[in-house]
Amino acid sequence: MQCLDIDSLPAQAWRNGGGATREVLAWPAGPDWRVRLSVADIDRDGPFSPFPGVQRHFAVLSGGGVALRWADGPWRPQQVGQAPCVFDGAEGPDCRLLAGPTRDLNLMLRGVAGCLLQADDQPWAADWPWRALVAWDAARLSTADGQRLELPARSAVVALPPGPVRVQSTGLAFWLGAAQAVEMGA
Numbered sequence: 001m002q003c004l005d006i007d008s009l010p011a012q013a014w015r016n017g018g019g020a021t022r023e024v025l026a027w028p029a030g031p032d033w034r035v036r037l038s039v040a041d042i043d044r045d046g047p048f049s050p051f052p053g054v055q056r057h058f059a060v061l062s063g064g065g066v067a068l069r070w071a072d073g074p075w076r077p078q079q080v081g082q083a084p085c086v087f088d089g090a091e092g093p094d095c096r097l098l099a100g101p102t103r104d105l106n107l108m109l110r111g112v113a114g115c116l117l118q119a120d121d122q123p124w125a126a127d128w129p130w131r132a133l134v135a136w137d138a139a140r141l142s143t144a145d146g147q148r149l150e151l152p153a154r155s156a157v158v159a160l161p162p163g164p165v166r167v168q169s170t171g172l173a174f175w176l177g178a179a180q181a182v183e184m185g186a
Contacts, residue, residue: 001147004136006039006154016092018046025132025158027182035130035178036108039157043101044068048157051089055115056173057107059084062110064099065095079133084116104160105134107176116179123164128177137171158182 021040024117026033039061048068058078060066072095077098078085087093089108107116114128122129130139133141135151142148144163151157153171158180167173 048092050092055091063102068093119173125164129181139169
């Protein structure tokens with residue numbers, strides 16, 4: 001299992017110029033990815049970029065939270081500790097910061113089913129072909145075959161082995177899965 005330091009990944013400007021993102025994984029590489037995992041820095045109000053044909057999963061990792069609004073609908077607050085929201089990327093929602101800048105977790109899936117779930121202390125045995133973990137706070141990852149990995153804060157394991165896995169953390173951690181096998185290094 002390989003552990004990535006999210007803070008060491010290069011920040012890239014958003015397509016719409018309204019923030020920056022650190023790409024943890026894009027598979028396959030290039031503009032036609034099917035699975036993309038990133039951590040974004042949002043420092044001002046503004047719309048998300050539209051991504052037609054993409055299912056987006058979004059969770060606030062730190063900061064005072066955001067409120068999202070689609071078309072003329074109501075503002076929907078999204079804060080640290082809330083379940084991730086899932087939406088069609090074709091319509092990029094408006095985003096308003098609630099109390100200063102935020103860092104946010106994004107899983108984007110093109111033509112692939114998947115999930116982003118806040119982890120708890122229970123084993124996770126979902127059998128998605130691709131599974132990953134993002135530990136926003138320090139954590140310990142254990143696998144069914146007895147492997148243990150100490151994870152520093154702001155780290156990701158982008159290829160979990162099959163079988164039940166468990167994370168122990170006093171803070172935020174997220175399980176991710178996709179119905180698409182991801183070949184690391186491809």
